[in-house]
Amino acid sequence: MERWLTLWQSTALSAFGWEDAAMMLVGAILLFLAIRKKFEPLLLLPIGFGAILANIPLAGFNEPGGILYYIYVVGIDTGVFPLLIFMGVGAMTDFGPLLANPRTLLLGAAAQFGIFATLFGAIALNAIPGFDFSMQDAAAIAIIGGADGPTAIFLASKLSPDLLGAIAVAAYSYMALVPIIQPPIMKLLTTKAERAVRMEQLRQVGQREKILFPLAVLFLTLLFLPTATPLVGMFCLGNLMREAGVVERLSKTAQNELINIVTIFLGLAVGSKLSAAEFLNVQTLGILALGAVAFAIGTASGVLMAKLMARFSKAPINPLIGAAGVSAVPMAARVVNKVGLDANQSNYLLMHAMGPNVAGVLGSAVAAGILLALVG
Amino acid sequence: MERWLTLWQSTALSAFGWEDAAMMLVGAILLFLAIRKKFEPLLLLPIGFGAILANIPLAGFNEPGGILYYIYVVGIDTGVFPLLIFMGVGAMTDFGPLLANPRTLLLGAAAQFGIFATLFGAIALNAIPGFDFSMQDAAAIAIIGGADGPTAIFLASKLSPDLLGAIAVAAYSYMALVPIIQPPIMKLLTTKAERAVRMEQLRQVGQREKILFPLAVLFLTLLFLPTATPLVGMFCLGNLMREAGVVERLSKTAQNELINIVTIFLGLAVGSKLSAAEFLNVQTLGILALGAVAFAIGTASGVLMAKLMARFSKAPINPLIGAAGVSAVPMAARVVNKVGLDANQSNYLLMHAMGPNVAGVLGSAVAAGILLALVG
Amino acid sequence: MERWLTLWQSTALSAFGWEDAAMMLVGAILLFLAIRKKFEPLLLLPIGFGAILANIPLAGFNEPGGILYYIYVVGIDTGVFPLLIFMGVGAMTDFGPLLANPRTLLLGAAAQFGIFATLFGAIALNAIPGFDFSMQDAAAIAIIGGADGPTAIFLASKLSPDLLGAIAVAAYSYMALVPIIQPPIMKLLTTKAERAVRMEQLRQVGQREKILFPLAVLFLTLLFLPTATPLVGMFCLGNLMREAGVVERLSKTAQNELINIVTIFLGLAVGSKLSAAEFLNVQTLGILALGAVAFAIGTASGVLMAKLMARFSKAPINPLIGAAGVSAVPMAARVVNKVGLDANQSNYLLMHAMGPNVAGVLGSAVAAGILLALVG
Amino acid sequence: MQQQLSEAFTIMLTGMITVFVFLTLLLMAMALLRRFAIQPQTDTATSQSSAARETSTDNQRLAAITAAVHAYRRDHE
Amino acid sequence: MQQQLSEAFTIMLTGMITVFVFLTLLLMAMALLRRFAIQPQTDTATSQSSAARETSTDNQRLAAITAAVHAYRRDHE
Amino acid sequence: MQQQLSEAFTIMLTGMITVFVFLTLLLMAMALLRRFAIQPQTDTATSQSSAARETSTDNQRLAAITAAVHAYRRDHE
Numbered sequence A, B, C: 001m002e003r004w005l006t007l008w009q010s011t012a013l014s015a016f017g018w019e020d021a022a023m024m025l026v027g028a029i030l031l032f033l034a035i036r037k038k039f040e041p042l043l044l045l046p047i048g049f050g051a052i053l054a055n056i057p058l059a060g061f062n063e064p065g066g067i068l069y070y071i072y073v074v075g076i077d078t079g080v081f082p083l084l085i086f087m088g089v090g091a092m093t094d095f096g097p098l099l100a101n102p103r104t105l106l107l108g109a110a111a112q113f114g115i116f117a118t119l120f121g122a123i124a125l126n127a128i129p130g131f132d133f134s135m136q137d138a139a140a141i142a143i144i145g146g147a148d149g150p151t152a153i154f155l156a157s158k159l160s161p162d163l164l165g166a167i168a169v170a171a172y173s174y175m176a177l178v179p180i181i182q183p184p185i186m187k188l189l190t191t192k193a194e195r196a197v198r199m200e201q202l203r204q205v206g207q208r209e210k211i212l213f214p215l216a217v218l219f220l221t222l223l224f225l226p227t228a229t230p231l232v233g234m235f236c237l238g239n240l241m242r243e244a245g246v247v248e249r250l251s252k253t254a255q256n257e258l259i260n261i262v263t264i265f266l267g268l269a270v271g272s273k274l275s276a277a278e279f280l281n282v283q284t285l286g287i288l289a290l291g292a293v294a295f296a297i298g299t300a301s302g303v304l305m306a307k308l309m310a311r312f313s314k315a316p317i318n319p320l321i322g323a324a325g326v327s328a329v330p331m332a333a334r335v336v337n338k339v340g341l342d343a344n345q346s347n348y349l350l351m352h353a354m355g356p357n358v359a360g361v362l363g364s365a366v367a368a369g370i371l372l373a374l375v376g
Numbered sequence D, E, F: 001m002q003q004q005l006s007e008a009f010t011i012m013l014t015g016m017i018t019v020f021v022f023l024t025l026l027l028m029a030m031a032l033l034r035r036f037a038i039q040p041q042t043d044t045a046t047s048q049s050s051a052a053r054e055t056s057t058d059n060q061r062l063a064a065i066t067a068a069v070h071a072y073r074r075d076h077e
């Protein structure tokens, strides 16, 4: 009898609280979004699964001795996992379209207004009772507007680990929602004639230029923004391995097995931060709302900047490509292409949008460095 | 002269004891079994090699600063390596045959009697002088009957780390010996007519069912057996990655590079526990004997349960498939197929045996959770 | 205004010293050598990049919390990374040519004179003001003559971590310079007639011999040189996995993904040791000079030993193959082949040189073990 | 000893019962699952997506064969 | 609150200006880079290396079947 | 200094002698190994296994196109 009691007390049924159940439901919703809706499944599937595991009463995944605890301590607390992901993303990134049309860098810069405006918005939200974001919290939330998962996780782990779970979930969810969030804004800010503008074909970029580019980015970053060098540096390392042409086996491993292994662990560790105490509160609603605002403002800023540039440019510029400046590679560029095709059936903007798209990755890594320098 | 003395004193020859030599011989025997006899070579080769390295006098592989020490502390002490192996095994497992014939779950349940009977047997062995197994030891030894390597290593590392080496070696050795241990028992308990029974073809299982199954398993486990969630959870994560269809690159990495890397390390770390002090004693003989008994009882229980089910079932059931309930995937299912063919040359039982076979993996993970709850 | 000051103080420009800039230049030179000159790019690219990152003021890559710090502590301090590389190299090594002509082992022995003579030379250098190498330093520097990267890094991390950066850079640089350093020495010590000698075709080596060889090497090492067992043991494990034929998936992973991942990290960690304080001094010049001397002496010893063996051998021996005894696999063997072809256009020495080449790997691992035993 | 034995016996009983109860619950869950999962198997969304998957697999096969043929030709030229 | 808001506003301004200044510097660096990189594009060293690359691409194609064997082995072990 | 030099000299001597002794022992071990290993080279077990290996090599060639799918997908993702 006593043995049955031991067993019963060791079941979760006896220990379950409604918060645990609610957080598992959140995990299940993330799995649904990942599998059925194909929302960034590579991350949201392990995040959702990790959220379920982390909230099982008495299982101790998040305590010393539990696997999620070790993964979190080793990979997120240290910042190593997002940096390795960033290295892999660097090894997957082709800067050719940006090098062919360098001015699109400015679109990647403009779109970062989504980040900084959101920082202001998060502080403004403190006016509402129940919100009490510190400047660090606000900066970590704002980076959702960077539309770049590893950057958001890296910054949140440094500035506001308690909000990490909600921030990562918001970042990946909105990245998956780019095809829904962006088009209305893009159409609102442009005329059909503007959207139909065709751009000149891009020049071919040589290998040497591609090799020197990541080094130039690293050089400027280390001179002016050392706090951005972890992110930018690992990104540039990956890109240099890709373009150097002499370490192809390292580049392939960084793009495939290494990033896959780290992705599984990163997702689980992020999921482990989705605990009731840190997620089930009004702040999470605020974070979700601010994230949506950040994406919208970033998109709008990019488009408006593109319109401004079009006015002063000799070569035609389709203002839609500004929307790709938020990063969310390559989803945002594909959205630009689709909206462009809707306006002009022979207008393929994909490669033109890849320039601002990868510029947006650099832009948000730079913005993360600035935030680390100012509020870290 | 003094320098030669230093060198001589640093040779193992001056420090060798017969125990070290004996343990290296054990390592060499494991290598022989792995390479020449093809006994579970993926594990027994690194285990055997690790055993040799760990017992080299003065080399310090097992002390702080030695590579085996670090691998053990990082991967086994934490339980991370067996869990990652289990994730990979989940990603390799097709639950289709089990879903097509769910009743075979009960065969996977019955075969776990091998585990619990052995626990009783281990305690009974204490009657013989020289044996003094605690309840934790007995539980860790009993799990050998689960015929599942990572489960055995995980449980032993939690309950009885001193016996880990002997338990892991016994588990993998007997898994390799399944084709020798099982057939006599199977033939003893069945008539030729029973062994010749043909089963109906299995229905096709849809993708959605396969996606929901690991989630259902996880759900029941977290409700009723939270102590089993580390094993079952990682297994289900692997299986979900496999079946979801949206994270194929993660699933492939979990099934290949990640599991391979972890297998090398896990094997070395298990080998490092094969030290003379912990292996060269009468307890190891007891463990080996109990392991064989556990396999035999598990096989018999599975077959008897299948006979019972056959009596009450409308559809024909070949009692041989009960033997696959011990797990040892896919070896036990192949043995069933072979014994079935011996009785009826056109009787292919392989897919029918895969159901109880994967049920046995779940069954022993559940049994491990129960043991953790009761004696952990 | 104050905010701009914070930003400015967080730029590297305000904190830069000329030493940092100089070390970044060193990193850039390594990148140039790796990418443009194809000097061992797999290592020198990450080393060079790591050197740049490590010397960015205020970025903190080398401090707790920085990624290079963690990689160094986990992988180099523990000795784990060079050992894993060595395991992968073992899995890539075919001992067939050595087994077909075992006497070439002696060439691999003779070439290690480069190591021990350099140890003497390093101590002799202390006569010059500004040099003050301890015996440990001298041993770590001497191992450059082993022409084997992981061995050099492993030994330096144990004996003289401060010099690790300079030693690793020297080792890989000179390995890349083998085609320039060796031919003049080879030609100086041989007549054209000697260089034109053709050797008999090698016999076929059976699988069993190849399986037993790594075990025999391990056995002798553990008896006589336990301090060499970490290096030799991991090497033999890799080679056994390759030849056993039963664990091909482990062998492939050790040769590809695992070694690639570790190579990226090892390179970065070595680069992180290229700090101004430890690199920008006259000792580094000494190390570079000694390294070149070590390679030259090793080459000469190998060639002279081969001449000696040729005198006493019935079968013809081309003395050039002695030069491959320094290891630097497979570069040194290719150089032998090329110099041989120059003397006799139909004289293919490649396979004959592979014997001493892989013997050189064993020889320098043995030498490392001896140094650890004598001065460790 | 006696007490240990009886404790082991209780664990054996408890354990086997729990294993059976647990896997029987799973069996019942699988019956529910099957009913739940099979029904929408025929709806348009799923069949569309599975159709799409087949097509892309077909394309990949075609492309792969083309690629392999190229590689093979080059190899044997 | 008031003070926090004004601080956030300053960060917003500082941040956006810095982002633009930084990426404008990069833009200028890219112009230099292009001039520096394009010129030697035509010298012999580069054309040699691009020739070498073509050859190695051929080799890669030639070796496709060899590589396929490895993939196959891994998948069918 | 003098003492250090003589110590280094002793290490040099000791080291080289040990290297030679060790590798000579290995040389002798290899001779034993060869005698031990070559004999059973001709027995049926080995020839069987080499036959099996040939067959599987054939299979591998036959399946080259299947495997190319994987290589192609990975390269074109």
Ligand code: NA
Binding pocket: A145, A146, A147, A148, A325, A326, A327, A328, A360, A361, A362, A363, A364, A365
């Ligand atoms: Na961005």
Ligand code: NA
Binding pocket: B145, B146, B147, B148, B325, B326, B327, B328, B360, B361, B362, B363, B364, B365
């Ligand atoms: Na089992």
Ligand code: NA
Binding pocket: C145, C146, C147, C148, C325, C326, C327, C328, C360, C361, C362, C363, C364, C365
């Ligand atoms: Na060497």
